[in-house]
Amino acid sequence: MNTSLSDCPIGAFDSGVGGLTVVQAMRELLPSEDILYLGDTARVPYGNKSPDTIIRYSRENMAYLRSHGVKAVVVACNTASAHALAVLQKESDIPVIGVIAPGVEAALSATRNQRIGIIGTHGTIQSEAYQNLLRQSRSEVMITAIAAPLLVSLVEEDWLSHPATHLILEEYLAPMKAARVDTVVLACTHYPLLKPLAQRILGPEVVLVDSAQNAAAALARTLETSAIKRSSGSGKGRITICATDLPAQFSRLVERFLGEKIKKISQVSLS
Amino acid sequence: MNTSLSDCPIGAFDSGVGGLTVVQAMRELLPSEDILYLGDTARVPYGNKSPDTIIRYSRENMAYLRSHGVKAVVVACNTASAHALAVLQKESDIPVIGVIAPGVEAALSATRNQRIGIIGTHGTIQSEAYQNLLRQSRSEVMITAIAAPLLVSLVEEDWLSHPATHLILEEYLAPMKAARVDTVVLACTHYPLLKPLAQRILGPEVVLVDSAQNAAAALARTLETSAIKRSSGSGKGRITICATDLPAQFSRLVERFLGEKIKKISQVSLS
Structure with missing residues (x-):
């Protein structure tokens, strides 16, 4: 059985947990979509790093999400959107939405x-x-x-x-x-x-x-115009949370920012 | 001409600028010593990262300093000292001092x-x-x-x-x-x-x-007992500052933490 593009997950990344406020808004507006979220907690925050470093990290996050078959990516981080969005959009053949x-x-x-x-x-x-x-x-x-x-x-x-x-x-x-x-x-x-x-x-x-709310609305419009929105008959979408580091306080933070309980958070390596 | 071990620089690292308070104390107590400082600003801070990640980053910082011929290393960061000092000391044949x-x-x-x-x-x-x-x-x-x-x-x-x-x-x-x-x-x-x-x-x-002050004093004692202290006739030691990222506000921060002007800060890659 082939999976259609519409059934592929939406990718989202941020330096840490902040982007989960965007994911929460996506869950409300697009409840059928599966979401794969990556928090780059091994290098958080991005706000005090240089443009070149932020571009390098954003490319690595993007490559991770692409390798997991996402149909679109939300750069759920203002600093990464500010410095890296144009580069990521230029290098990508799927929609990339910034905040x-x-x-x-x-x-x-x-x-x-x-x-x-x-x-x-x-x-x-x-x-x-x-x-x-x-x-x-x-x-x-x-x-x-x-x-x-x-x-x-x-x-x-x-x-x-x-x-x-x-x-x-x-x-x-x-x-x-x-x-x-x-x-x-x-x-x-x-x-x-x-x-x-x-x-x-x-x-x-x-x-x-x-x-958060405005980025989720922009994503919804893009999914509609690209005809890759998942049908609402698919039931409640799944959410998968990955992070490049799992410090002690992380899962508590995730639940506070996302506003829902998460069973498992996986640690992943980008290199 | 051979350089004697005593004339080699002392290495120090931290996640960012904090360790410069230790360097400032070292400069006061050991004015003849050359110092090579590495701030891992591409991944700062360490305080909210997991033990495994802190150990990995500390090993990479240590390897950088070793490759530049330091005679001793000060782990000028409490978080790295807490999680990585024992590992670094075990793996090293030069003195490694924590805070x-x-x-x-x-x-x-x-x-x-x-x-x-x-x-x-x-x-x-x-x-x-x-x-x-x-x-x-x-x-x-x-x-x-x-x-x-x-x-x-x-x-x-x-x-x-x-x-x-x-x-x-x-x-x-x-x-x-x-x-x-x-x-x-x-x-x-x-x-x-x-x-x-x-x-x-x-x-x-x-x-x-x-x-800062106590780590500098511990370093001074170690240099004495290991007979690798630089002779006071060598003049004022040089200080070299490297960082893994150079965000806009970094040199201002360096001067504030170090308490002296620095002409040049080099960006280095650890990989």
């Missing part, structure tokens, strides 16, 4: 005063990937871009509503308030877990654009 | 009430390397060990006296105060930069044991 274009599109739909904020890792902000795409799409937009490197550890350590996290996020968001942005892109897959706190700090009138 | 035994020795000399605190990364604390060595050396000692994973990013981002850092450090140190420890081991090479704040929180009567 940046969907976030930019959502931000441009949401803003009314054309003032948009972006927070992300050093790598994402320094790449100017969001800034360039926003300006290319709408030249009059005013952008406030802030590197917020402390947030990833705070999220991973589950200090989501700690007074210190409040203080830190308030400091990062202060320039956004001063610039009177009405839309803020959470340009890191860890940040959806900080959405309630960010909304409290910025006020209810500011729209927070979440990488 | 843990010197810290334990200093803590045992300092304590008067036999209550000792340890703060470090998840990897260092979970390894129980400090706890086991303290108990083996003096069974009646009472230990309070706390994983403090948020501190590394705060130090690297230079938030050394920020109110958020105060809040976070206060929370980590609260169990130490409750246990009435009179000595705290700063079991991560990043933490010497937080010494003033930690001292303010714990009070002036608590002794803070610093990995």
Whole structure:
């Protein structure tokens, strides 16, 4: 029996667990799809690495997913999307979806005063990937871009509503308030877990654009237009989680980011 | 002309810049020695990785330093010392010095009430390397060990006296105060930069044991007993800094941790 392309899994990768917020959104929007997720936990994080190193790691992640027969790949990491997406798309004959274009599109739909904020890792902000795409799409937009490197550890350590996290996020968001942005892109897959706190700090009138939901929606559109979406009669899709390292606290983190229980996480080698 | 072993450089490695606090202490105590430092910035940090992965990375760092003719190696990283030191020492015919035994020795000399605190990364604390060595050396000692994973990013981002850092450090140190420890081991090479704040929180009567100074002193003793110390007539030693990745903010970080200007940092590959 031949497996049709539609029945092949969707691949997704990130430096660690952050990309699982994207996978959670994919599970909600595309419940029949099988998903193969790779977290490069042996080299996490990517946000403080150089562009060349991020491209090299992203290629290795991509090769692993391709060797497992995925029909499309989601680069579920803002830093990897910023530096490596164009290279991966050029080298690939299957669809490769990043998190940046969907976030930019959502931000441009949401803003009314054309003032948009972006927070992300050093790598994402320094790449100017969001800034360039926003300006290319709408030249009059005013952008406030802030590197917020402390947030990833705070999220991973589950200090989501700690007074210190409040203080830190308030400091990062202060320039956004001063610039009177009405839309803020959470340009890191860890940040959806900080959405309630960010909304409290910025006020209810500011729209927070979440990488996860918009990337999942872009994936759904691509599967439709490429005619490789799995039929909804296939039942609930399976999820397979692999990681390049399995430190002690990893499975607890996976369940918190994914929002569902996972029986087994496999350690894999990319070399 | 043959170079004598005494004139060979000392090697030191860490996952990133933290080990430069140890190098700074080595420069003060052993000013004539040449030093070759390797920061594994392509895979930093080690504190959230598994023991097997830390051992693999440490072996690769060691091989790099050996191939450049070092006469002794300092494992200038608490996490690598905790998991990989015994393996590296077994496989090596030159002296390999870690940061843990010197810290334990200093803590045992300092304590008067036999209550000792340890703060470090998840990897260092979970390894129980400090706890086991303290108990083996003096069974009646009472230990309070706390994983403090948020501190590394705060130090690297230079938030050394920020109110958020105060809040976070206060929370980590609260169990130490409750246990009435009179000595705290700063079991991560990043933490010497937080010494003033930690001292303010714990009070002036608590002794803070610093990995860096004690490891440098242990190295000096080893060079003496192995008769491979460079003669003080050799002038000021040179320092060479290599890293497996050179992200944008790296040279600024190097100067802050090392406390001196560095002309050139080379990117090297370990494979």
